[in-house]
Amino acid sequence: MTTTLAVRTAPPVRVVAHPGPVLLAGIADGPSLAAHRARCGTMPVADLVQVLAAAEAAAVTGRGGAGFPLARKLRAVAEHAGRRPGRRPALVVNLAEGEPASAKDSALALLAPHQVLDGADIVARALRVREIHVVSPAERPAVGAAVEAAVTERVEAEDHVGLGNRGRWSGSGGPIRWHLHEAAPGFVSGQARAVLELIAGRPGLPVTAWAPEAISGLDGRPTLLSNAETWAQVAAALRLGPIGYAAHGTSAEPGTTLLTLPQREEPDGAVVVEAAYGSPWEQVLGDDVNRPVLLGGYHGTWAAPGALRQLTVSRVELRRHGLTLGAGVVLPLAADECPVTTTWRITAYLAAASAGRCGPCRNGLPALAAELGRLADGDGSVSWTRITALAGLVDGRGACAHPDGTARLVRSMLTTFEDEVAVHLTGGCRA
């Protein structure tokens, strides 16, 4: 058993971002509204049809495991919206990345906040919505401060300040009223329903969703909730137009995606890069492409050593190989790190991070972590059948996807590292 760098249980202290082709293109100019407008021009004005067309042409998707198309969500919101207050659509910018290994939304908030806010602003106007909720993670106070500064700039640019009735601080810029919220620390606090609970004034914990948020979300209203990167992609799609946006990426997957990588020389840091779809993984990872790589973060899937050498940054291609990119967390193991031990440590962290409200998750995750701990230790009494049975008992049996994601990680480890698992089952460890 060896120690591991890949498993972090607190957000990165330092986030470094490299300039990128679209979302991270202007970070050298600083995060100010003036710099943003000087580089990107005035915010595009678009009606709903234009926004839908742009989001569809750019194939803008969410950053959950399923990568749900934003245009479909937006269409559902528009179809279920009405004029009554109870049916007015709600818009939420979710910056609460609960996963400690992820820093892409933090990077956007700190370095390019107006890309994100533009996206929400454009869509709000297209939907004739006046209010936008922005949720920041309490664990990363710099993110909330950056968002508050950016919103203040927008409000001042409109030369009008007012107080909203919700959130700790609100201002109205033109017709838009920004409501800022802070999600409590925790892996599951950034989950969609947990965030809606928080905005509604209840504890920010996952609850059962009986219908998609786009149909019945915040206070039962049709709700468009997305992570910061997706909002920034919408703004980029409208600003650049279909041809400009497709200058990067492939025909099937135009544009770029943000990836978070560990910072080897500084364990407290994280590196955020913007990769065009279709870029070879070798270009992103260098020699680390030959290592085992956890893709999609703690709820993600393992790529075997070298498996990414022939593959590109493509959600479609990865899916064909049983892999997921999710929110773009990419964790290559160092040479002395054991994937079985790392998976155990992540599972133990995820078990501790359960909100503890759903029985199968509350009981199953610690049981799963305990079995994996014995496997990592090379305790001969562990059985493969028991681990898969426990993964089956938690999968799909909670209000949120926390147990599902944990089961995905564990199953992926069992299949990708069959040989290492076999060695562990007989009491050894190769690392």
Place this chain on the structure above:
Amino acid sequence: MRVDWPVCAARGLCSELLPERIRLDEWGFPIIEGELGEELVGHAQAAVSACPHRALRLIARG
């Protein structure tokens, strides 16, 4: 049939009333299996009403 997981307290009455489709896991929480045919709908409704926490719901097949 769907379970409201944060509300379910593993009382197990649902499994007693509809053993054909609901068994309990090792911690006492329901495992729902198989399609709910016409002949079982009455029993399923009984299981839904019997839950002291109102944690079980019948959802129309969409």
